[in-house]
Amino acid sequence: MTLFGYDLDGQQIAALVSLLAVLALWLVVLGRERGYARWFRQWEADRKARRDAELAQHGQGPKRGPWG
Known part of the structure; x- marks a missing residue:
């Protein structure tokens, strides 16, 4: 088989196929x-x-910042 002007044997074709796979x-x-x-x-x-919706339902807002 010829690819881009190079003759490829069976081993090179198998390597090319495995590389593509x-x-x-x-x-x-x-x-x-x-x-x-x-x-x-x-x-x-x-x-x-x-x-956040569950906390808002219980009267607690979503915490903002490290101190709430």
């Missing part, structure tokens, strides 16, 4: 990691909003 794997992992980070930030914001 590893690149695809890393792209999938990166996408899932970014999705998890986005989900976790949203979950944390929702949890804080629920807690």
Whole structure:
């Protein structure tokens, strides 16, 4: 097989295929990691909003600063 004017044998083709497979794997992992980070930030914001609403319902405001 010829690629960009170079003759590639079976071992080089296998190495190229495995390199492309590893690149695809890393792209999938990166996408899932970014999705998890986005989900976790949203979950944390929702949890804080629920807690603040619960504190406001009991007559306590959300604490601001280290002394409340």
